[in-house]
Amino acid sequence: MDSTQKISHLALDIGGTLIKLVYFSANGDYSEESRNGCSVVHGKLCFAKFETRKIDDCLEFIRFNILHHSGVQHPNGAAHDKLYVKATGGGAFKFADLFKEKLGILFDKEDEMHSLVGGVNFLLKTVPREAFTYLDGQKEFVEIDHNDLYPYLLVNIGSGVSMIKVDGDGKYERISGTSLGGGTFLGLGKLLTKCKSFDELLELSHHGNNRVIDMLVGDIYGGTDYSKIGLSSTAIASSFGKAISDGKELEDYQPEDVARSLLRMISNNIGQIAYLNALRFGLKRIFFGGFFIRGLEYTMDTISVAVHFW
């Protein structure tokens, strides 16, 4: 990163698993006067991520980039007062002391949900082709009519999952959620596969086959579809259900297959609960976000399949 860039507006989201960092970096040092006299700064919004358990890396990154000097002084404060940085997520509470001690910055704690909804509303309204659908490996961008955005369901998949019904700017309500989220994927995944990181686990899942461990409808009904109730023979009847009877130990399964089953279990479940909640409130659109999605094709596909199925 070019250290001559003028950095400003650092904001942090410290979650249970990841720390997300957003900062604005002005292009060069010119600013242009707009017609109405306001100063418009050209630049880019930069994004960075750290694992929460490696919070020291994050602190180091901020120090190195002198991001912490970009905080704003408290409106009423003197020049040498502490700097404030916008922070959200549970870690804004948990790590407040650490940031104060290490970097000398104070958190201006923003409500997590509020920040999230604000962010999504901003993106959906300002960034063209922000939203896309993902089914059978095909990404398709969707143009959202800004005037027909609300209400929608926002599913934020972090360590856990929050489902938020958004009715307008600043108008939202957490209506549901589930504890089976990204943390479950990584947590169970680590215990089952000895993977060290989220990315590694995701990578593994690409190469797996969930049929090895999952009990499919076909396994129960002898290969025929149980079409009477609308289930195909490849539908998963019971995640990890085959592990019951195989007489195999954990070591006998490929970590890839385990990761795949896990991913499908959690993605399916999130998709289903999101669908049921959307149905409940008559919402047509569901936006999924959060680090668990992270642009990962298979995850998105599974969630989409689940929503589509249900």
Add this chain to the structure above:
Amino acid sequence: MAGQEDEHDPILDDKKEAEAKSEVSVGGGERDMAPSTSGTSIHRSGSRPQLDLSKAEIQGNLEERDPTILLPNQSDDISHLALDIGGSLIKLLYFSRHEDYSNDGDKRKRTIKERLGITNGNLRSYPVLGGRLHFVKFETHKINECLDFIHSKQLHRRDPYPWSSKTLPLGTGVIKVTGGGAYKFADLFKERLGVSIEKEDEMHCLVSGANFLLKAIRHEAFTHMEGEKEFVQIDPNDLYPYLLVNVGSGVSIIKVDGEGKFERVSGTNVGGGTYWGLGRLLTKCKSFDELLELSQKGDNSAIDMLVGDIYGGMDYSKIGLSASTIASSFGKAISENKELDDYRPEDISLSLLRMISYNIGQISYLNALRFGLKRIFFGGFFIRGHAYTMDTISFAVHFWSKGEMQAMFLRHEGFLGALGAFMSYEKHGLDDLMSHQLVERFPMGAPYTGGNIHGPPLGDLNEKISWMEKFVRRGTEITAPVPMTPSKTTGLGGFEVPSSRGSALRSDASALNVGVLHFVPTLEVFPLLADPKTYEPNTIDLSDQGEREYWLKVLSEHLPDLVDTAVASEGGTEDAKRRGDAFARAFSAHLARLMEEPAAYGKLGLANLLELREECLREFQFVDAYRSIKQRENEASLAVLPDLLEELDSMSEEARLLTLIEGVLAANIFDWGSRACVDLYHKGTIIEIYRMSRNKMQRPWRVDDFDAFKERMLGSGGKQPHRHKRALLFVDNSGADVILGMLPLAREFLRRGTEVVLVANSLPALNDVTAMELPDIVAGAAKHCDILRRAAEMGGLLVDAMVNPGDGSKKDSTSAPLMVVENGCGSPCIDLRQVSSELAAAAKDADLVVLEGMGRALHTNFNAQFKCEALKLAMVKNQRLAEKLIKGNIYDCVCRYEPPSL
């Protein structure tokens, strides 16, 4: 009847010494006054109305050689068999017929039927077939045990049509089977048993099983919150639609709209298979139960990321989450540098269990919401009566619905599929079964008590007793007759200190027992109940822990005396001793089980508890433990009756009425169910005790409506009241109670032209008089009294009694008949939702109900409301009950008169 009480005796304390030696010993004791009750090998079964059937059985054998009459060891006449073969368990259901054999040989019954206009005693007039439904479980990997069981009971060789008892030739039978194993084991069944399997659709079976249970069994459903089960009564007419969630390997969510009308609306692949599959990979547990057991000792906060972990211990109250809410299941495992081996398997199991249970609860809730359904029933092997699973699912439903919805569970949960398969027989005969025709019993002897079977099937009583003895020797091993009995209770010697119901819920303890369902088509709802829907027979709520523990202790303490009496009643033979021993062990095991899990046998009332004891006695073939005592006291009382009647006749009408009521209350002191009263028997002759007791009857009584009753009977201000048309007198104990108390009262009604129906037990319970004994007693009384004789003749009671037949000819047009009907039960209490058809018929013209004694007027029916006038008379022979019910003391009296409630 009464409860037991060993407090001091205020009436007779001073006479204790003087009377100690003059025992009640009138009549020599050994003369068999009622030959009809002396059958020995008849009452193998013990379903409610079957005692008097046995007489017909004997007569039939001797006189008519009726080929359909069953021999004792043929009493299991099986006609139906259905199976649900799952991956881990086989559930077997079979139906054994116990027909209401023609009772016309019983002359009392025949006369009663004519008199009450019961035109057709034929069983065909009932839509439901009399018999029993048995529930049995086997482990699937021990399928040979199941096949042996079927073979030894010849279950496979019965015609599938219930009214045909013919045996099928080998190789032609067909059994209905559901579950995944139906195909897998078809060849094995053909080979071993020569029967073909007809596969039934699983979901269809599940739904029809659930429909049947929810409609036919009164308190089948229960809620489960924080370890407490509460039984829910569901109106069969307001059952649909409901959501049925079956948690097997996966989860099916089914919306049920009616009989055969259902749709699988949703489901989830995160189910029992996920729990067991992941659990096995993570913990190395060898069995599902082991994994569940582990979860009891777990702490999920070691692995789950809680809201508090993210927000540094403070609640994120803004969105309604508490710090202990799980934010991310297994979320902690990501941020700590721990390996799988660093986590306790207990914690892993609990985290898994909570993750899956909450998820199922949530998805079920969302689906119920979607279809606007009020009720969600959960079943399937994942639930399996496991308290913590039920709690977490209930919590999730409660949490997400903000208390608007309740998760419910079914007592016969594991048998839904098998029941459905059973119902899939074209003519299973249970279509129109109503809950009042169904009685659930918990026999101890079958190794499959609770549904689980271990070891070979038991053929007869002797094997059952041997098995009970083995149970004792081997204590806690799997052969325990109550399979869920945990290691702490041996099932012996009454009670240990009540185990505290702390936070640790044991899986084995919370699984509920499954009894044998008796279908008794002749049972009816008592027509005079003001509102059968809201009627609750039990006065004392045994779901209150204090009450429950008190009464369980009372029964436990009374047990040794009861065993002595029972053994003595059969001459104290070695056989009787052996059976007495087995009975004591069995009943102790029942009590221990109830102490540990009060909901084990379903909704528990004192009436059920007392009936359980009687049924347990019958199970070990103690037909009538108090028989000789009853005979002795009847004779003693009959001997002094003429004097009493003479005394009464010398009184004015008003004085007589008071003396009669005093007499009923006083005579109610003769009660072998009451410890306090048993002591009295050694202190004086019956008439002495009776008179002394009556003299102590100082009004006002603790509950005293006598004046209102007197006004109703005698009128006031010169106004002549209309006489009662028919009075139903529910009698209590034998001896003085019925002869010196109730018969004189009956005589008073008869004298006024009111028809009297004496209502007595169908089967013996303690020293309660039975309907079969009453005709002889009445005949004895009639020898000395014209009023009783005329009335008894008119009521057909003297035809087969030992009186001079010449006297029966003169008829008086103004006199009213005295009749006897059986009440349909064999318990010291009475549940008026289930009474005999002859009592129901007799109630038709009745305008007065008199309930006498603690069992029928206090323990049950104290608060019952009737469409007609009611008089409830009892002496309270239990200090605790006296305090609780009438804020009084032991020996206080209740005379409650209530006008019709409408």
